Amino acid sequence: MVRPRISTNFAISADGKISSIHHRPSGWTSKQDHQRLLELRQNADALMVGRGTLEHDQMTLTGPRNPLRCIISRTGELDPTHPIFSKPGGPIHLLVTNGEGKSLPQDPRLTIHTGTLKDFIHSLAETHHVKNLHCEGGGQLVNELAQLDLIDEFHLTVAAHTLFGGAESPTTTGKPANFLPASRHFKISYFEPRTDLGECFLSYSRA
Numbered sequence: 198m199v200r201p202r203i204s205t206n207f208a209i210s211a212d213g214k215i216s217s218i219h220h221r222p223s224g225w226t227s228k229q230d231h232q233r234l235l236e237l238r239q240n241a242d243a244l245m246v247g248r249g250t251l252e253h254d255q256m257t258l259t260g261p262r263n264p265l266r267c268i269i270s271r272t273g274e275l276d277p278t279h280p281i282f283s284k285p286g287g288p289i290h291l292l293v294t295n296g297e298g299k300s301l302p303q304d305p306r307l308t309i310h311t312g313t314l315k316d317f318i319h320s321l322a323e324t325h326h327v328k329n330l331h332c333e334g335g336g337q338l339v340n341e342l343a344q345l346d347l348i349d350e351f352h353l354t355v356a357a358h359t360l361f362g363g364a365e366s367p368t369t370t371g372k373p374a375n376f377l378p379a380s381r382h383f384k385i386s387y388f389e390p391r392t393d394l395g396e397c398f399l400s401y402s403r404a
């Protein structure tokens with residue numbers, strides 16, 4: 198299928214979690230981690246997050262190229278007072294996979310799509326000429342991208358100075374549950390250990 202190149206970025210704890218059990222935002226693990234998040238946005242024609250991440254992290258999804266801001270939801274029940282609707286930024290594309298979207302604000306920048314994640318990603322390339330789609334989580338959304346085998350680049354900050362614990366706290370592919378249909382393999386393309394921070398910045402590309 199015609200599709201954009203898809204990258205994703207996470208900070209993970211020593212036990213491989215992206216958030217604590219109560220889904221408190223992990224925040225940026227260090228100033229450098231935040232800097233890297235901004236750098237990874239630089240090439241993005243579109244940024245994408247699951248509704249959970251949008252709301253827990255109060256993200257407004259901006260970047261130097263005024264990327265499209267894509268939100269994925271089954272229900273479409275977004276908080277109409279969320280700052281994404283009041284802050285300047287690119288067009289907002291909401292994909293609602295199992296509903297119609299409720300209580301949404303009248304925002305001329307907002308387009309609502311229905312259908313599958315796969316078709317939505319195809320339409321980003323086909324209709325909106327998105328070449329680079331950067332996904333900032335969360336685990337549930339990346340789980341479906343991994344199931345569809347659509348991840349080209351995986352960026353990680355290993356913040357092994359922290360343990361979150363908890364069977365219910367999410368990993369980069371969501372709460373530990375079913376296996377993917379098959380393992381997905383990547384090769385390392387960037388490695389920057391920062392002993393001063395107790396962190397390591399890594400990038401992997403699809404093998």
Ligand SMILES: NC(=O)c1ccc[n+]([C@@H]2O[C@H](COP(=O)([O-])OP(=O)(O)OC[C@H]3O[C@@H](n4cnc5c(N)ncnc54)[C@H](OP(=O)(O)O)[C@@H]3O)[C@@H](O)[C@H]2O)c1
Binds near residue numbers: 333339
């Ligand atoms: N450490 C990091 O780098 C990092 C990065 C990102 C997020 N996080 C953290 O991760 C936590 C959120 O994780 P999560 O796994 O709950 O996140 P998520 O994927 O962002 O959000 C889950 C929600 O997003 C929607 N969604 C996700 N995948 C979907 C799909 N394939 N189709 C349709 N809708 C889909 C659904 O919304 P509806 O309920 O509206 O249907 C679902 O309930 C937060 O605490 C956040 O702070 C950490």
